[in-house]
Amino acid sequence: MGETMTKNTMILGIETSCDETAAAVVENGTMIRSNIVASQIKSHKRFGGVVPEIASRHHVEQITLVCEAALEEAKVTWNEIDAVAVTQGPGLVGALLVGISAAKALAFSKGIPLVAVNHIAGHIYANRLVADMHFPLVALIVSGGHTELVYMPEHGVYHLIGETRDDAAGEAFDKVARVLGLPYPGGPEIDRLSREAENPIEFPRAWLEEGSYDFSFSGLKSAVLNYVHNAEQRGEAINKANVAAGFQESVIEVLVEKTLRAVGEYGAKQLLVAGGVAANLGLREKMTAAAQKHAVELVIPPLKLCTDNAAMIAAAGTINYLKGVRADLSLNANPGLQLT
Amino acid sequence: MNVLAIDSSNVVMGVAITKGDTVLGELITNSKKNHSVRLMLAIEQLFIDAGIKPEEIDRIAVAEGPGSYTGVRIGVTIAKTMAWAMKKELVGLSSLEILAQNGLYFNGYLCPLFDARRGQVYTGLYRSNSTEVQAIESDRLILLTDWLAQLQSLDQPILFLGNDLALHWDRIQAFLGRQAVRARYTENNPRPSTLAFLAQKYPPVEAHAFTPRYLQLAEAEAKWLAKQEQKGQENGSLHTKSDD
Ligand SMILES: [Zn+2]
DSSP: OOOOSSOOOEEEEEEOSSSEEEEEEEETTTEEEEEEEEEOHHHHHTTTSOOHHHHHHHHHHHHHHHHHHHHHHHTOOGGGOOEEEEEEESSOHHHHHHHHHHHHHHHHHHTOOEEEEEHHHHHHHGGGGTSOOOSSEEEEEESSSOEEEEEESSTTOOEEEEEBSSSOHHHHHHHHHHHTTOOSSHHHHHHHHHTTOSSOOOOOOOOOSTTOOOBOOHHHHHHHHHHHHHHHHTTOOOOHHHHHHHHHHHHHHHHHHHHHHHHHHTTOSEEEEESGGGGOHHHHHHHHHHHHHTTOEEEOOOHHHHSSOSHHHHHHHHHHHHTTOOBOTTOOOOTTOOOO | OEEEEEEOSSSEEEEEEEETTEEEEEEEEEOOSOHHHHHHHHHHHHHHHHTOOGGGOOEEEEEOOSSOHHHHHHHHHHHHHHHHHHTOEEEEEOHHHHHHGGGTTOSSEEEEEEEOSTTEEEEEEEEEOSSOEEEEEEEEEEEHHHHHHHHTTOSSOEEEESTTHHHHHHHHHHHHGGGEEEOOGGGGSOOHHHHHHHGGGSOOBOTTTOOOOOSSOOHHHHHHHHHHHHHHHHTTOOOOGGGO
16 A cells, blocks of 8 residues: 555544444544444333433444444445544443443454543534634534533633533423423424424523523423423413423523623634534524624534534544544543543 | 453453463453453453464353343443454353353252342353253343242252352252252352353354343333333233234
């Protein structure tokens, strides 16, 4: 094989932090060569949420299959893979351990480096698969497990400036959806229903103390639950669309306001939005309008890259790999891993 | 045949490498400390100490459970991933069958046992003809008292094996008296080298499809199935999800 001056970096990514078993090959941290996701959503739908033990069992069934499919679709051989990048946390510990065990076995079997990746960093780097990153930047990560506002002065450097003090945004969506009798997963249903609303109900906004970038959604959730229960007690039918829209507007307004305030304070050149809730159309519209008003470049990856996937893990892992950061075979899952 | 054997299904974690009839190396710990941190390191170290390269292995043998769900998954995932990546044969064996081998020269019945909490045990019944240990009753998850009541009808001594006997020995003796014999010291540790040799008697399986043997459904799944069954009965339907 002819070696050129600039060698490409080819990373196999593995992600099993929650209910998707995923493997992907990414070239130079920017180009998706393959992105395989075995979703368990149908299995967990029966229970109205992710059951950790069942998620772990499915991961064992799928893990080598998704890895093989990722290599085949990428049309690469093991010789071309520079490293295996795997999600270390945050996530479900039993689920994380399946991906980590597989990644360690691969690193050992193939004699290639092992790189540990923070799942949140992965979500941020999903953006690099669709656009160049311009620093300094501010990233909002919103999903069923996370609501985090991160400031990045450069590649691989993360400053957590705000996070949820109770429920994650996506968690609040799911709980409200359940009360409204909507199917699981509830987020997309609420988004869809909101479009039909004529008179959204006014629910409170949780701004917290002056200047805080933290979030809180449990008060809002309780307000919605109270509203629904009170109507039930009075025997009144509720307009689900108006409740959904009122709830969603409250969440979005706080997310957008705080995020754009961070963009201003940190002089961000770019605003990234990622995580499952970034697929929410209402959020996309409001964030797009606000970014335009503040003249900051906004990047939101397409749906497939917003939800959990391994291409984002490979993309974030590429940065660690090029910085020389390595994990060894003692790598353990860290369900509460902090972004540093 | 050269075999790498892996057992992280219970508290005892073991790795062995055998070459033909020889045990090149074997590592056993009996410590609850983090199999996820130690197992892959142990495999790496054993290859170095045994002076053999991973490529020289023909077959990977793994304890497939029953045992700790997480522990079983760590061992099974490492074994199936290595087998797939290095194109090696894979064999999975019952964790109880491996432990039962320690009673090869016992004249009577063999009862390997792992604690499964809430008064339950993972166990099975085996018997040796001094060249081979054979299963008499299949592996199961059962209340220890129910199991002991069944064993009372046996006409010969029963050798109980496993470190978890420390938790249950009083009860076993109360039921079986002198019919119960307690394994000692090393006999209570499942040996990975035993797994390596035993695995050579079985045909290899496909790595992708290989999964642990949990011996029970996840709790949420069991409840869901029970509910479906109830619904089916209420609707007068004979067909339930569980017999699909
Ligand atoms: Zn995620």
